[in-house]
Amino acid sequence: MKNDLRVLRAERNWSQGELSDRLGVSRQTVNAIETGRYDPSLPLAFDIARLFARSIEDIFHPDPPVATDGA
Amino acid sequence: MQSQSRTERKPDNRLQYVLCGVWILSYFAARLVLKAMGEPAAEWSRLAVALLPLVPFVLFLMTFIRSIRKADELERKVHLEALAIAFPLGLVLIMILALVQVAIPLNTDTWSYRHVWPFFFFFWLFGLTVARQRYQ
Numbered sequence: 001m002k003n004d005l006r007v008l009r010a011e012r013n014w015s016q017g018e019l020s021d022r023l024g025v026s027r028q029t030v031n032a033i034e035t036g037r038y039d040p041s042l043p044l045a046f047d048i049a050r051l052f053a054r055s056i057e058d059i060f061h062p063d064p065p066v067a068t069d070g071a
Numbered sequence: 072m073q074s075q076s077r078t079e080r081k082p083d084n085r086l087q088y089v090l091c092g093v094w095i096l097s098y099f100a101a102r103l104v105l106k107a108m109g110e111p112a113a114e115w116s117r118l119a120v121a122l123l124p125l126v127p128f129v130l131f132l133m134t135f136i137r138s139i140r141k142a143d144e145l146e147r148k149v150h151l152e153a154l155a156i157a158f159p160l161g162l163v164l165i166m167i168l169a170l171v172q173v174a175i176p177l178n179t180d181t182w183s184y185r186h187v188w189p190f191f192f193f194f195w196l197f198g199l200t201v202a203r204q205r206y207q
Contacts, residue, residue, distance in 0.1 A: 028146075029144065032145055
């Protein structure tokens, strides 16, 4: 899942550490979310959305569904 | 939705490290004492010395489990994946030993419970390294 977390954080001039403090998670977690290696839980996604005053869908963009050979 | 802090950002693990150190020291101390006591010593006293390291170990485990509970969601996922790697490796080791023991007599001086359990620790460390690598 892709997300705009890095962009939103940069807009506010926050470091990863600062964002992690605001979210109550570790800096590693913020980094893993930004790089797309980790998808946050729903409560954390809500907290991120609330922090940036956006909806979850505005920040997180699910990968397009894999095309299957429909029968 | 209720918002709550999901982690203690920088948990104080000093007690955990101290207990781990005490456990390791007491383990080797117990082995040395048992060796020094020799066979003539009463069985109950040998048993008491042998089980003494369990006290700091259980305390260490309690602090470790508490630290996992306080960790944030990614850290908990990493620990879960580490166990998912370490547990099957432990099973494989035990299974191999069991089969080899059926095939040939193993020397208990070199292959016994006291030689096997440290492998579980290293399997867990390996699992932890692999899991952490995935999310870096």
